[in-house]
Amino acid sequence: MTMSEVQSPPLPATTEPLRVAIRRLRWFRQAFARQLEQIRAESGLTLAVDDRKLARIFVDWLRQIEAQKPRDPTARRAYFDFVSALMLRDLLRDLPLRADPLPAHADTALPEYFWPEGFACTLFCLNIRAAVLEQEFNAETALAPVFFDLRSWWSFRENVGSDANSAMGFFDVFTGQNPDWQMPDSFRHRLDRALAGAGAAAALD
Amino acid sequence: MPNRSPFPLPRLDAAPIKDVARSLRFVAERGGRTLKQALPLDALPEPAARLAEGAFATVERLGATAGRGVSGLAHSLLDPDGPPPPLTTDAADAEARFATAMHAGLTRALAQLGATEALVSEAAAERAWRQVMAAGPGADEAAAAAALHQALLAVGAVREVDWPEDATLPLADARGLALFAVLLAMQGDPGDFDNRVAAATDIALALRADIGTADPARLAALFAEFHDHV
Numbered sequence: 001m002t003m004s005e006v007q008s009p010p011l012p013a014t015t016e017p018l019r020v021a022i023r024r025l026r027w028f029r030q031a032f033a034r035q036l037e038q039i040r041a042e043s044g045l046t047l048a049v050d051d052r053k054l055a056r057i058f059v060d061w062l063r064q065i066e067a068q069k070p071r072d073p074t075a076r077r078a079y080f081d082f083v084s085a086l087m088l089r090d091l092l093r094d095l096p097l098r099a100d101p102l103p104a105h106a107d108t109a110l111p112e113y114f115w116p117e118g119f120a121c122t123l124f125c126l127n128i129r130a131a132v133l134e135q136e137f138n139a140e141t142a143l144a145p146v147f148f149d150l151r152s153w154w155s156f157r158e159n160v161g162s163d164a165n166s167a168m169g170f171f172d173v174f175t176g177q178n179p180d181w182q183m184p185d186s187f188r189h190r191l192d193r194a195l196a197g198a199g200a201a202a203a204l205d
Numbered sequence: 206m207p208n209r210s211p212f213p214l215p216r217l218d219a220a221p222i223k224d225v226a227r228s229l230r231f232v233a234e235r236g237g238r239t240l241k242q243a244l245p246l247d248a249l250p251e252p253a254a255r256l257a258e259g260a261f262a263t264v265e266r267l268g269a270t271a272g273r274g275v276s277g278l279a280h281s282l283l284d285p286d287g288p289p290p291p292l293t294t295d296a297a298d299a300e301a302r303f304a305t306a307m308h309a310g311l312t313r314a315l316a317q318l319g320a321t322e323a324l325v326s327e328a329a330a331e332r333a334w335r336q337v338m339a340a341g342p343g344a345d346e347a348a349a350a351a352a353l354h355q356a357l358l359a360v361g362a363v364r365e366v367d368w369p370e371d372a373t374l375p376l377a378d379a380r381g382l383a384l385f386a387v388l389l390a391m392q393g394d395p396g397d398f399d400n401r402v403a404a405a406t407d408i409a410l411a412l413r414a415d416i417g418t419a420d421p422a423r424l425a426a427l428f429a430e431f432h433d434h435v
Binding site: 023024025026029051052054055056058059060062066 | 397400401404407408410411412430431433434435
């Protein structure tokens, strides 16, 4: 696999909207497992999951997103971006998976081999976000070119090591959004920044 | 003339029979393990070693035979694979279905939490169900689950557990968590029960700090918070 060939794994079947299914632990685990299986098939990387840790992360994430759920329906799109980034923050903070030794052919100039655990978690969150946005808003998503640059991943890994919240800023960068580096785990702050930005843009028009 | 009994037969409750079968099997298996650990078989000279091994085999056979025999009868009386009932139903067969599912779920959850063996009483589970239903569980499934959690603890539905000495999770906590997990798994869609118990057990473990100190109102709130997220 090369970084220019990022593919979404087939998500587990569900009769529910994905935004609902992702908040069920059984579906969440299955989707995560499928992402890892796809990475293994395409790169030879094998990653072992700590199910208990993954469940703890899921529960913490669930409580945070429920607590910050907006009442305003116009904030839904921004909220889905936020919850995806928050999921990545929580996954990278507690890392519920561990990579086996790299395969013999591994090229560590590629992000997946440079940081397998971080790559897997990031890809999972990106793919879930893309699937939800497509289903809810019929919106296409694309990765920013910086996602394919190994220097970004150097910086990403180093920053997350010292401050897990920075994962949310990097997630925004990878998805082509304006990152919030100050208080990324506050949805209210994210909305206020967006409103202030829109106001400033309107004033310039 | 139709072959009819002159008097209606009383309903045969399979739960105590199953409990007896499982108790016999549990005691025999545990006894065998204890004997094996306690006796220095390797140090015994012949023919004492051969005699001791023969005695072990007899004990194990006895337990297995007793377990199979009575368990076979019990299983012929009740479908063991039926889904659990809604926790607020007053259906006639709900008590037995609840107890059967509680046995299967608790055994599964305790194993996931670290138990090597567990003995769960269906008769005690039925008793807990009757207590809660007699008090009137209301229409709120989360409140009924909280009441059942308390009742199941009080009646001692988890009879015996072989728990690893080096486990970081205390057995007393594990009992409460396993009960929470099974009751959480019983809420909502009754299908896929085994997988629901597996997921609910990990959720319960993640909520250990909350569950350990929760009163019934807090337990009900936790059930309500998570029943859609299994």
